[in-house]
Amino acid sequence: MMVIVIGVCVWMFILASESRKAAMEETQRQTDRLLKEIRAHERTDLALQEAKDKAEAANLAKTRYMSGLNHELRTPLNAIYGFAQLLEKEQGLSDWRVSITSIRRSSEHLAGLIDGLLDISRIEAGRLEISRDRVSLPMLLHQTAAIFEAEAKEKGISFNWSTHRLVPTLVATDEKRLRQILINLLSNAIRYTPAGSVKLELAYRNEVALISVTDTGVGIAPEKLESIWRPFERAGQSGREGSGLGLTITKLLVEVLGGQIDVKSILGEGSTFSEKLMLPSISPSVFDEQPLTDALRAPAFQGYQGPRKTVLVVDDDANHRMMTEQFLSKIGFNVLLAGSADLADQILQEAVPDIILLDINMDGRDGWSFAQGLRAGEWPHIPIIVISGHADEERKSRPRLALHDAFLAKPFNFDDLAMQIAEFLKIRLLLKDAPTDAADDAKQEPIRLSPDLRARLLEAANLGHAGGLQRLIAGMRAENACDPAILERLEARLAQFDMGGIVNILEAANDGAK
Known part of the structure; x- marks a missing residue:
């Protein structure tokens, strides 16, 4: 019995020793494998980091190129758009009214496409920002619909827009994004409607706007209703024109604005895109005594009420200075022109303007350094409206909010500029044919x-x-x-x-x- 017990103990000891030896060998093998895998991961991470750096460098180069191209496009487009607005307001050019209006609408459409290119860059960089503007909703609908009226007429389809219930004159939202949403939806509707009609409708209730775009076009197959929101997917036939980004950007913008968008479509019969947006109404100021019917058309200002005001325009582009002077002078403003910041300083020694319109990129001193000198010098309280061909300057200017009071991106609407000036100078603009x-x-x-x-x-x-x-x-x-x-x-x-x-x-x- 003792021999058996001793044998069992020896066998257990040997077995434990062998198991421990085998476990140590297996642990060593696993450790070696882990070390090899770690080294492989390190090499993979290094390759991924190099690829990421290259991609970021390429993306940065693309962003810089798009930003520079954006500025180069906006500067001449501002001259085309600005002079088209001035010619459209001239009473003696009635025979050329249709052609001039077509130039203005085409300029607005091109400006919207440029904004779309810039938005793609912002979306890829993850820095899409939303502003809160005071927007004349009826006027926005009228101006947006006017862009597509000529296109629909040329295509031989009918285009109508209407509002239901009482629509507020002014709402608080991002005007640029709301306009872009409407342009994308209407552009798709007209593009994919070979015959029939396109209709834009807006209903407003309890601070919520329901906007619908209905067409009698080619329609969308049921299996494609989900995929149309993906990038580079086209809503209609694959052979038709379009980048395939319009609906993707539209859905993103609607969701960023806190709304939702839906689509109902029957293949071969047409589609209806419906969106709900929270658009809180606000009390008007510049048009306190103007009826809603006046806001349904583009305003034609004949002057303003109050003492004569002086505007200083600082811009190195002679065309921009000329057209701004022509517009503001007809309203009744005294306009001073400066082609550089140094010349503006000399003018300020002789006359003090009530408001300054300031460009950013100029030869010599830029607009920001000039504005900083004003705020730190003798004129800290003069309102400054920054006008720049770089649309992304608005985001970059956030840390410089103390240097300016408003920002407009070229090409800009003269009527919007007039309303901004009226708001800062506390004057009331007078519409043509309106009692004063x-x-x-x-x-x-x-x-x-x-x-x-x-x-x-x-x-x-x-x-x-x-x-x-x-x-x-x-x-x-x-x-x-x-x-x-x-x-x-x-x-x-x-x-x-x-x-x-x-x-x-x-x-x-x-x-x-x-």
């Missing part, structure tokens, strides 16, 4: 004031001394020194801080006591 306050004042009974009181009121109005005006008007009411209806007119102007309107009323006043 000056005309209303002329119909009123002229004011009869003593020379002393009239001079005191004029002095306070010219100084912008609202408190002094309020006390003078209150004293006139207490002493019954003027007709109450006339005092109400003065108080109405004072409530709007319309010093120019008060000056106009007082300058038309007759001497003599009541």
Whole structure:
């Protein structure tokens, strides 16, 4: 029994020793294999990092090329678009109106395509940004639809757009992105509709806009309804033109704006793209007294109400300076022109403008250094509107928000520029064929004031001394020194801080006591 027990113990010891030896050998083999795999991963990671660096370098080079190409396209396009707007506003060119309008619409369409190229670059870089603008929704619909009316007419299909329920005049959203969504949907609808009609509809309820684009085109097969949102997939037949990125970008933009987009289609009968967007309405300011029907058409400004204002345009492109001066001068602004930042400094020694329109890329000092000098010098409070051919400057300018008050990318709309200026200078733009306050004042009974009181009121109005005006008007009411209806007119102007309107009323006043 002892021998058997000793044999079993020896056998167990030998077995444990052999197992430990085998385990150590297996551990060593696994360790060697892991080391080899780690070295292989390191080589793979190094190759991947090299490929990534090359791809990033290529992508950076492509981004720089697209950015430079974007600027080179926008600069001449701004001249074409700008002069087309000026010619379209001329009354004596009615025979050429259709041709000029076609040039303007084609320029707008080309500007939209350039924005699309830039957006692709931004999407690939993962830095798509959304802004919050004050947008005239009816005007945006009208301007966007006008781009495709001529194209639909040439193709022989009918194109209509309409709104349902009450549509607010102004909403808060990203105007550029909303316009791009509409352009992409309408462009696809007209492209894939050989005959029939295309219809754009908008319904608004509870701060939500439902926009639908319906066509009677080729339609989409059921199995392709999901794939049309993928890059380089075409909604219709594969042989038709198009990059295949329009719907991809559209879906991305709708989702970034917090909305959703759906499609219903029957092959051979047509398609309907519907999107829901949150578009909160806001109270208008520049068009406080203009009806909605005026906003349905592109505004034609004949001037503004209030004292004459001075605008300084700093741009190294002579064509841009010329067309900006022509537009602003016709509205009634005094326009000063400077081809460089140094010349602008010399002008500022002689005259102080009410607002500055500033280009960024100029020979010598650029626009940012000039704006920084203004803010740190004698004119820190002059509003500055930056106008640049580099659309990505808007994103780069975020750290420089203190240097400027607004940003416009070339090519820009002159009416948008006028509304920006009116907002900063607190003036009211006057539409053509619209009644003006000056005309209303002329119909009123002229004011009869003593020379002393009239001079005191004029002095306070010219100084912008609202408190002094309020006390003078209150004293006139207490002493019954003027007709109450006339005092109400003065108080109405004072409530709007319309010093120019008060000056106009007082300058038309007759001497003599009541």
